[in-house]
Amino acid sequence: MSEISAMEGEKTFKQWKKQCLNKLDLSKKGSVDEDINTVVSSLNKSDNYFTTSSCSGRIILIDGVSDCVDVQKQNCSWLFVTHKKCTKDEVMAALEKSSGDAVLKFEPCVLHVQCKRLEDAQLLHSVAINSGFRNSGVTVGKKGKIIMAVRSTHCLEVPLSHKGKVLISEEYIAFLVGVANNKMDENLKRIERFYGCLRSALEPEEDKRCVKDTESDEKAVYRRRRRRRERDGAGSDCNVEQQSDSEHSDELDGQLGLFS
């Protein structure tokens, strides 16, 4: 890329960033979720990134239209939503309001980040994968917009009622709430790991080369962790081990060594 077009690219990116960060928050909630705030701030402070949307993860109870064949067009009403853990009583109180097909869902953290250059997207992608967000991927749109979507497959989706009639017991709801809360815990750990890896990746250039260095005997992040301990006396949260749960895409990716 010529020096002139690199400069133009930088200018365009800065303009996009300024426009985006000045816009109103159009989400239902209207503000950045607390548990993702430090990640969002770190990214927006960097010259090479800005966030375009985020959600720290949520447990929701939605009421869909019963027997609706065309799933795309059904309107769902939201009976309950939390970005933290929930209780059985909260879910049961919300479920009483169901008149259609209520579904309890756990949805993990999702983050969309616009990146200045493809190499910035690649770096962020490595951070995401290493933190457990194994469904992350890049989009290169028209006009050169590069978006890295941080995604996980870690989810729950459980129908609870049909035409307003509750199909499961209170005991089951209690168990389900425990499962959903465990997923929320795991989700928050992944966000912490992501933040730790991100901080390491956004450190000054001399350390940044370490993130890409896979030839040395000692893994790059462990080296940084050691240096940080030596420097600060505190360890980083970054875990570079590949997560090996039973999720679908992981199984396929694992066989291919795609992200090694």
Place this chain on the structure above:
Amino acid sequence: MSEISAMEGEKTFKQWKKQCLNKLDLSKKGSVDEDINTVVSSLNKSDNYFTTSSCSGRIILIDGVSDCVDVQKQNCSWLFVTHKKCTKDEVMAALEKSSGDAVLKFEPCVLHVQCKRLEDAQLLHSVAINSGFRNSGVTVGKKGKIIMAVRSTHCLEVPLSHKGKVLISEEYIAFLVGVANNKMDENLKRIERFYGCLRSALEPEEDKRCVKDTESDEKAVYRRRRRRRERDGAGSDCNVEQQSDSEHSDELDGQLGLFS
């Protein structure tokens, strides 16, 4: 990119493709799923793509270790798997074998495609998004490997037992099987749409420009569909409308018009 490095890139891609297509199938099943076979064949016939892994979608019952805090390390045993629809009796028979925490899952089609150039990945990404695979994304790895992952969020994950004790009624299982089968139907429709859009996208250069043309009054794919009908008497399955279900990432993407 210089002419010489473009030629080298082409040669490297061809070598990767040859190696990959000659390898043994290391998946549990050992062969390409029937319902994704035409898509896989189309891609592998093209000079610009080859598939590295695929699954047409599946309904599975897995048995996890109860009370296992570290979800990454638990080994799950597979009690049941099908790439088609299932019956209540099949699920109940499999559930009887549970000794831990059984979970019924629907997992949609997943496809990983290595692309020759970034523009090939972008084209395939548009095809995927337009067909409903809204969690699709690109990875650019070391050595320049470009992988487009075709993914959907369309899923089901329902705990059914805890420590081998079944927590739900037979009536609920029957309802759940209906929900899972509906998702399988929708999944197969998305695969068909993907195939239709893919064929249009891989047509000769004069038609390929139509895929990227969003300025004209008539949507490009409708124009191709009309031409195909005029030519063949049969319509294409490609649906370019944005899917607007309640899935998490869709909500965020929709607000941003990321994929317009």
